[in-house]
Amino acid sequence: MDGMGQGSTSDGWQDVRRSGFARRVALAEARGRLAGLLRPTGTERVALGQAAGRVTATAVVAPRHVPAHSVALIDGYALSAAATYGADTYNPLPIAGAVEVVAGMQMPPDTDVVLPYAALTDTQGAIEVVEPAAPGQGIAAVGSFWREGGIVLPAGRPLSGLDLVCAAAAGVAEVEVVRQPEVRLLVRGDKSGMPVPDFLSELISRDGGATLADVSDLRSTLREIGAADLVLVVGRTGCGGDDDSAPLLADVGTVTVHGLALAPGGSAGCGAVDGVPVVLLPGDPLACLAAYELLAGPALRRLAGLPEALPHPFRERRLGGKIASQVGTTELWLVRDAGDEVVPLAPPERATLAHAAQASGFVLVALESEGHDAGETVLVHLLRPGP
C-alpha cells in the first residue's frame, strides 16, 4: 500500500512489505546478477576411491601405455598367426607352440593371436586349427586402450562408477576435482501451516553441492556466513508484514535482486554478505521449487563445475490442453502424463502441492510467450522417471 513499509534500500532495493513488488527482474537478468556474485570454487586432488560423484577439474590422463604389454582379450590358446597360414577344414594344421591363456593374461613370447576354444579342435591331445588367423586377433596391443599422456576422461566430467573403473584401468590413482560447493541452507519458520520445503537437500546433492547444517536465526547465519559457497534462505520473501528475509539481508549485506518475473517463485531474490552469495527462496513449496530450479540451481551447478542447464531428463510431448501465459513473466506449468500427451494441471498462481503430487513434469513458458495451444509440441522436463 502506498506510503507503507518503505524501509532501507540496498543497491536500489525497496522494502516490499505490506505494499507489493513495484518491479520484477527478468529471470535471465537475475541469473546474470547472481552469477556475478559467485566466487571460484577451487579444486582439490582426491583418491579415486573418494571421487564418486565429483566433477573433474582437469582432464585425467594415462600415466603410462595401457595395457603396458599386449594381453589376451579372450580365453583360449595363444599362438603365432603365421603358424595357421594354409589351414582349412581339409587341411587342419597342428600347432605345436600353442599356450593356454585366460583373458587379461600377458601374451607369451612369439605369439600374436588368441583363438577361442571353439575355433580349435583337439585331436588326441594335439591342437589343430582349420582356418588361418589374423595377427592381433583376440589380443589388446601395448597402448591400445590409452597411450601414455592420452586423455582418459575430460575436464568437467561428473564421475560415475564406470568412469572410476576406466580411470583405475588406466593406472590413475587420484584425480583433480572441483571442490564440492558448500551450501548453507536456512529454512525459516513455517508461517503457512504447510510443511517447509525439505526437498532442497536432495536437489543440492543432485547439483553437486554439500548441504551444511542450518542455523535457526537468519541474522546470525548471515553473520557466520564465511564458510559457505552459497547460502539459501527459504521463506519470508513475500510482501506480508512478517516477510523480513530481504530486509535482514539488506541490513547486513546487499540485496541485488528481490522480485522475479517468474511464476511461481516471483518473490525470490539474491544478494551477498561479505562476498558470499545468498539466494532468497519463497517458503511456498512450489514457488521454492521453481526459484531453486531456475535461479539457485544453475548457480550451484556452475560452482560445482556442472552444466548450468536443467538436469532433468526431457521429452518433446504433445500438449493436451491450452497453456495461457502472461507475457512478461517466465512461467513454470506442471503437467501430468495422459497417454499420448501431457495435460497442464493448473496455472502457476493456482497450482498447489495436490497438482505437484500428480505432475510428471513441467513446461517452461518463456518471458515473451503467450503460451501454447492444445496440440502443440512442448518440451517437458521430467520430475520423475516415466514416459
Added chain:
Amino acid sequence: MDGMGQGSTSDGWQDVRRSGFARRVALAEARGRLAGLLRPTGTERVALGQAAGRVTATAVVAPRHVPAHSVALIDGYALSAAATYGADTYNPLPIAGAVEVVAGMQMPPDTDVVLPYAALTDTQGAIEVVEPAAPGQGIAAVGSFWREGGIVLPAGRPLSGLDLVCAAAAGVAEVEVVRQPEVRLLVRGDKSGMPVPDFLSELISRDGGATLADVSDLRSTLREIGAADLVLVVGRTGCGGDDDSAPLLADVGTVTVHGLALAPGGSAGCGAVDGVPVVLLPGDPLACLAAYELLAGPALRRLAGLPEALPHPFRERRLGGKIASQVGTTELWLVRDAGDEVVPLAPPERATLAHAAQASGFVLVALESEGHDAGETVLVHLLRPGP
C-alpha cells in the same frame, strides 16, 4: 574343445570350461526365467522422514480434508467479496471489516476472499477497493487440495523429496513401501589385470536395492544366501579353465541359464540356491555392465517395485556411422556424441574401457536386427547427463 571339461549338469546346464558355449539363450527368455525365480519382496510401513527414495506399495491417501479449513493463499487483506460489489475507480469502496492475513493463515469468519496489498488503496488508514472481487479469490477452500480418503500419491511411486512434502502437507505420517531388496554382491578375484567392476553398488542403489557386504568365497556365500533377495556373482563366468562360478552354482543349487545371446555379456547366467535367485555376471567390466543392465537390473527393479524398463534418460539421435550387428544376438553398442549425431565407438566384441570413457550412451540392437545404417535415427540410452 569337444570332449573336454563336460562336468555336472543342472536343469540341462553344461559345463563350458575349455570348450565354449554350445547354445545361448535369448535375452527375453533369460529375463523370463530369472523373473520366475524371484520371490515377492513384501512391504513395510515407514515414517515419512525415512521414506526418501523408497517406492510406495499402496496408494497414499489423505487422512482428512486438506486444507482442514479454508486458508489464505496470499498475503493481504481478507474480506467479504460481497462488500466489494459496485466498486470501481470512480467509486472506491471503503471496507470496514478487512483483516490483514498472511499466506497459510486460517480465514477469519465471514470472509471469502483475500486481496493482495497491490489491489487496495490505503487512504488515511481506511482500506478501499477499486474493483469487485470474486468469492474464493486468493483462498484455498476446505478439501480443495485433497478430500479425506483421496489419493495423494499412487502405488509404485519412487518417493522424491517433493513427494514427501506433498504427503506431509496431506497430513500423512507414514507410508507403506516396498521392502528394500537386499542384494548380496560377490566380486570374485580379478583374473584379468583390469580393475574389478566396482560400479555395481551405484547401479544397485539406482535400482532401489541395498548392497550387502560381500563375502570372499563363492561356495560359502551361496551357502549363507538366505538373507538376500538377489545374489550377484561377478567374474569367472566364461569358458577358461578357472571359470568356476557356474560349476559352483550347479554344485550347490541350480543353473537356469548360462550363456546369453548378448554381446557384450554373453557369458552371463542365472540360477538359484535354496530359492534365492543368483545372477552370474562376467568379470570384464563392459560385459558386466551389459549383463547387469539387461538381465540383473530389470530383476532388481521388479523386486524394488520399480518399472523394469531401463532407467536411463534417452534420446532419438541420428547415427553418424554404420552399426553392423550379428543376427541372433542382442548387441549393446557404445556411442559418442558428435554434435548433430552419435557415432558408434566399436563393435561389442572389440569395445574396451577406453571406449566406455568416451561414450555418451549406448544403442541396443535387437536380436533379429542386422544393425543400422549411417543416417538412421536410433534410440540412445544416456550413460551421463548431456545432449
